[in-house]
Amino acid sequence: MEGGQIVVAISLLALAFSFATASDPNHLQDFCRAINDAHNSVFVNGRFCNDPKLDEAEDFFFSGLNMPGKTSNQLGLKVTPAIVEQIPGLNTPGISLARIDFAPNGLNPPHTHPHATEILVVLEGTLYVGFVTSSPDDRHISKVLNPGDVFIFPISLVHFQFNIGNTNAVAFAGLSTQNPGVxxxxxxxxxxxxxxxxxxxxxxxxxxxxxxxxxxxxxxxxxx
Structure with missing residues (x-):
């Protein structure tokens, strides 16, 4: 390969790498509170945005994560999300939260969040958690967590949480997007x-x- 072709090839690889590893661009305004009205609004990050001058404290507020979720279902599980649907002001900051309540033997079954990495902290109880790496390895990485323990579930990987204790368990999950999907x-x-x-x-x-x-x-x- 001639010198000029090598330079072009390296430049294209560098450009592809920059696209693959680039993070989201910096915001050009403080926030972009989501609304459902398309009139006189701007479409940003999958949501119509309100005029920031009209936003109020309630747009950035959510109450109730102190309340235990009802776990009287076949999984013994209740996830209470605090994502952009609950907090319009979460549109564009790129974070969200969820409370997860487990009955004894309760299970958050194998699932994925296609848009987010998850960080889990256990407040009460004992959870057996794990995730599976991508093929071809399909390696199962798991851990037993107690109150105060933290565990990471990388973006889009299949993962689960299972209450192996004899009492209720409570955990909080932080997610690296306003809408992690499941x-x-x-x-x-x-x-x-x-x-x-x-x-x-x-x-x-x-x-x-x-x-x-x-x-x-x-x-x-x-x-x-």
Whole structure:
């Protein structure tokens, strides 16, 4: 390869790397409170924005994370989010929060947040948590957490939390986006509407078709 071609190739690789690693640009205003009215507003970061001069304290406020969530469901779990839907002022800052309540034996089933890394801190109880790395390794990394312990779930990786104690457990999760999104694996695989062809799932999971159909008939509740 001639010298000029090498320079061009290196320049293109450097440019591609810069696109792949670039962070979000700096904000050009303090905040951009989300609204549902498209009239006389600006569309930023997936939301229409209010005129900042009209924003008030309530736009940046949410109350209730001190209240235990109801865990009387099949998973023994309640996630109380504080994301842009609950706090309009979260539009553009790039953070959000959730309270997670677990009954004894309660489970936050394997799921992913396609838009966010999660940091979890345990306030009460004992949680067994873990995530699985990308293929081809598919390595399971797990840990038992006690009050005051912190654990990280990298962006988009499948992860879970399970209350292995005999008492209720409470944790708070911080997320690196205003709207982390969630894909709960059991819901997505066996509870999609319309359902995935059982032949596909039977082959993918090495199961009998009748087992797949039974799983698809179950009520999958999304608590995330």
């Amino acid at each position: 894909i709960t694996i059991p819901n997505a695989v066996f509870g999609s509407k319309p359902p995935i062809n059982p032949d596909v799932l039977a082959k993918a999971f090495h199961l009998d078709n009748n087992v797949v159909k039974h799983l698809q008939s179950r009520f999958w509740k999304n608590n995330n």
